[in-house]
Amino acid sequence: MSGAGGGGSDSDSSGGAARVAAADGSGSAAAAGAEAGAGGATGGAGGAGGADGAGSGDAGLAMDFGKVQLDDGTEGIGETAEDRFVKWLTDNGAKFPKIQWPARNTVGGVRGTVALDDIATDEHMLEIPTALMLSPPRARASPEIGHVFEENPALFAGDDDRVLAAYMVFERLRGADSFWAPYFDVLPMPGSIADWSVDELKELQHPRLEMEARTRHPRMKLVFERVFDFLCTTYPTLFPRERVTFDLFRWAWGTIQARAFGRRLPWTALVPFADCLNHANVATKYDFDVGGNGVFRLRPTAGNAYAKGAEVFNSYGRRDNRHLLLEYGFAIENNEWEPYELKVSMPASTEHYEAKVRLLSQYMFSVTKSYRLQWMVFNLEVLAYHRVRVATAEELGDEAAMAKFFMEPVSARNEIAALAEVSNLYARELSRFPTSLAEDEAALARARGGEAGGISPSLMVALVARVTRKRILAQQKAWVDALAPLFQVASAQRGQLRSLRDPVSYYVSTVLGQLRPPCPPPKHRMGR
Numbered sequence: 001m002s003g004a005g006g007g008g009s010d011s012d013s014s015g016g017a018a019r020v021a022a023a024d025g026s027g028s029a030a031a032a033g034a035e036a037g038a039g040g041a042t043g044g045a046g047g048a049g050g051a052d053g054a055g056s057g058d059a060g061l062a063m064d065f066g067k068v069q070l071d072d073g074t075e076g077i078g079e080t081a082e083d084r085f086v087k088w089l090t091d092n093g094a095k096f097p098k099i100q101w102p103a104r105n106t107v108g109g110v111r112g113t114v115a116l117d118d119i120a121t122d123e124h125m126l127e128i129p130t131a132l133m134l135s136p137p138r139a140r141a142s143p144e145i146g147h148v149f150e151e152n153p154a155l156f157a158g159d160d161d162r163v164l165a166a167y168m169v170f171e172r173l174r175g176a177d178s179f180w181a182p183y184f185d186v187l188p189m190p191g192s193i194a195d196w197s198v199d200e201l202k203e204l205q206h207p208r209l210e211m212e213a214r215t216r217h218p219r220m221k222l223v224f225e226r227v228f229d230f231l232c233t234t235y236p237t238l239f240p241r242e243r244v245t246f247d248l249f250r251w252a253w254g255t256i257q258a259r260a261f262g263r264r265l266p267w268t269a270l271v272p273f274a275d276c277l278n279h280a281n282v283a284t285k286y287d288f289d290v291g292g293n294g295v296f297r298l299r300p301t302a303g304n305a306y307a308k309g310a311e312v313f314n315s316y317g318r319r320d321n322r323h324l325l326l327e328y329g330f331a332i333e334n335n336e337w338e339p340y341e342l343k344v345s346m347p348a349s350t351e352h353y354e355a356k357v358r359l360l361s362q363y364m365f366s367v368t369k370s371y372r373l374q375w376m377v378f379n380l381e382v383l384a385y386h387r388v389r390v391a392t393a394e395e396l397g398d399e400a401a402m403a404k405f406f407m408e409p410v411s412a413r414n415e416i417a418a419l420a421e422v423s424n425l426y427a428r429e430l431s432r433f434p435t436s437l438a439e440d441e442a443a444l445a446r447a448r449g450g451e452a453g454g455i456s457p458s459l460m461v462a463l464v465a466r467v468t469r470k471r472i473l474a475q476q477k478a479w480v481d482a483l484a485p486l487f488q489v490a491s492a493q494r495g496q497l498r499s500l501r502d503p504v505s506y507y508v509s510t511v512l513g514q515l516r517p518p519c520p521p522p523k524h525r526m527g528r
Contacts, residue, residue, distance in 0.1 A: 191328060194217050213325075387405040
């Protein structure tokens with residue numbers, strides 16, 4: 001399998017492991033480090049993966065939630081270990097002259113990085129030499145266990161993650177004798193909702209994600225047994241069975257999944273210090289070995305810059321909350337990349353069922369289909385589907401009008417009926433949750449107000465995740481409900497206006513046309 005991290009389109013970052021976190025807020029990317037009230041978090045020194053970016057951070061819960069207990073997983077890591085890590089970096093050629101780490105004066109008050117001086121757009125803000133990159137070539141060149149990978153191609157060929165996990169476990173067992181000890185000593189155990197209890201998982205109100213979380217450790221254990229049963233049996237001196245525990249493997253495997261870079265590298269690799277930046281939806285990019293320089297470099301792009309004293313961020317890229325919860329243990333409020341999977345179908349008892357099935361098939365629409373609803377993006381396909389579903393025999397007979405159902409209204413009656421049907425669909429979907437959006441909003445407000453008693457970090461994360469999903473549905477319903485009276489007015493005034501503009505055409509071209517393209521929400525920031 002390929003390495004984790006480095007996914008998405010807006011950055012070049014790998015992801016860092018999370019304990020607990022939640023996020024909301026908005027504001028300019030450049031000022032992200034200076035503004036309070038935005039949240040989200042992960043534990044660890046991590047990296048966040050983006051298509052053009054990578055990086056992870058060290059944050060736990062990155063907002064002031066009153067009684068919520070913060071735990072970024074780094075509190076037990078002392079200054080001595082952190083100082084030793086920085087010295088190890090600089091002694092081996094790493095450069096980050098304008099970045100302070102560790103820093104606690106971050107957006108979330110958790111371990112992160114702060115600009116010591118202004119960092120301009122496209123300025124390389126850190127350089128990490130190849131010698132400090134924990135990569136498959138480095139593992140295979142190990143004089144102690146390089147032969148293990150060479151002798152077992154069936155187990156390791158084409159699987160960077162397994163190579164790195166075996167190498168990390170071996171090096172971790174060496175303790176202070178390992179070259180990587182200063183790096184390992186500042187890494188916390190990666191966080192995930194897979195570590196939650198059954199009751200905590202139920203608070204997500206997302207059965208499919210709950211099941212995925214419950215099966216995560218068992219699936220991870222299969223990899224552990226497949227790889228390390230063999231290694232402990234075949235190479236007992238290198239991998240003593242009594243010391244190679246599942247927890248040790250879970251630390252290595254989780255760190256790789258959460259922190260590794262890979263999209264713009266020839267292989268998956270951990271890049272110490274580059275994975276110490278916390279996450280925000282900012283633009284960053286990295287490059288590697290440009291002109292044979294032998295270094296990994298990271299820079300802010302697309303107008304992103306950092307003022308002196310501001311927190312320096314990287315980006316996970318286009319990560320939905322499912323990924324963030326499983327890999328880091330947090331969710332972003334109103335996450336622009338969060339989809340709500342909505343399944344729609346047409347019962348066989350629907351009037352003129354066969355004719356509608358033929359029409360849908362003709363235009364590549366399935367009778368049963370899942371649609372991805374997103375924050376701030378009006379889903380026109382759901383409306384188009386229901387134009388066919390509510391069509392009368394007369395409307396189905398108007399081939400010219402029905403041929404455009406996926407782009408514009410079929411008739412005034414049809415559009416009003418379709419809008420009502422879609423509104424009811426969203427209302428039914430919202431009613432299936434154990435708690436309402438209003439109840440969850442109130443719970444969030446109480447937690448953020450620091451009311452007596454507070455709530456647990458896991459419940460805060462669950463609230464953020466489920467509120468975001470419900471808001472997507474509620475937003476779609478609000479748009480549909482707003483369109484219905486607008487179309488009624490436009491339809492009623494057809495032909496009555498002296499303007500050359502047909503009001504129904506105006507509805508199609510201006511209203512629906514404006515709703516088609518994505519409307520990016522404010523940037524959400526997370527302390528790491």
